[in-house]
Amino acid sequence: MQLEERKLKEIEHSDRRRSIVRAYEYHTDASAEQLEETFVQEKEEFDEHFSNMKFYSITKSSFAHRDALLYQGIKGAVALDYCCGNGEVAIAMAKRGAAKVYGIDISQVAIDNARKLAQLEGVGHICEFAVMDAEHTAFSDATFDIVHEYGALHHLDLPAAFSELSRILKPGGRLVCTEALRHNPLIHWYRKRTPQLRTAWEVEHILGFPEIYSGRTYFSQLNMRTFHLAALGAVPLRRLPIFEPLLGLLNGIDRLLLSIPLLRRMAWVAVMEYRQPVKA
Incomplete structure (x- = not known):
């Protein structure tokens, strides 16, 4: 498979991260010690390459909104975890009753981790993981009832990704996405000051x-x-x-602030649900 230079850099970056943390990376900063001991391989490298995990301590509200969308109608569904990383959400969809869950990622290390984790969590018979280019998947048209995406679109050529996602979703299918936003100047300043946490392509393609x-x-x-x-x-x-x-108090303040159109752009995270795929 001939891959562009940006994708080769993504593989290198992702392989390294998935070798340091084998699962549940967003819970490692404030987790029980057992979780860190089980899935964090190199503590010093974790401190360097996952120093931004502290910010995910505040994401319960966005995750809860994402989950409410994602698990609606999940029972019996054929689902895809798009750019699945270590496969945690694919496994969660399987546990919630999906009939079959696929996970794809460009990183072989991530796919190996996901397969092991699915077996550990008792859903290895429901989940199937494969290394795949997300812009050109091997799935047939109209395969999936629901697709989950988290923090991957800004790694990809966006029109190619949207086109592919629209193609592989069923006519009544849904795409649930969670992405960081680029508009807040302080947050984007932090991204540029921490180049070890992400690729150069990623920094320049954060979604607005x-x-x-x-x-x-x-x-x-x-x-x-x-x-x-x-x-x-x-x-x-x-x-x-x-x-x-x-x-809890600050989340309440955010509900007010982020209801103001001019301030919505200053948020860190957006959760999107796309419906009714337009077929070519």
Whole structure:
């Protein structure tokens, strides 16, 4: 398979990250020690290459919204975890009742991790993982009832990805995406100051509202909600007893702030649901 230089760099970057943390990377910063001991291979490398995991301590609200969309109608569905990483969401979909779940990723290390984790979690017979180029998958037209994507679109050629996702979804299928936003200057400044955490392509292709809205070329319906602005202020206190009540308060403030059109762009994360794929 002939891959562009940017994809080879993505493979190198992803293989390294998946070799350091074998599963549940978004829970490692504030997790029980057993989780870190089980899945974190190199503590010093983890501290360097996953230093941004502390920010995911505040993402319960966006994950909860994502899950409410994702698991609606999941029982009996044929599902895809698109750019699945270590396969955690594919496994969750299987546990929620999906009839069959596929996971694809460009990293062989990620796919190996996902297969092992699915067996460990008792859903290896439901999940099937494969190394695949997400812009040119091997799936037939109209294969999936639901597709999950998390933090992958900004690694890809966006029109190619949207076109492929529209093609492989059934006419009544749904695509549920979670992506970071590029509009907040402080957040984007942090990205540029931490090059070890992401590839150069990734930094330059973080999605904004125009890119998200461009998906309406490939899907007739888009629902979007943004998350996490004031809540970022709770991150330094994540290990203290005050954290949970403070986060609840700041999430309430965010619901007000992010209802204002001009402030929506300043959020860290957007959760999107695309429906009604437009078939070529």
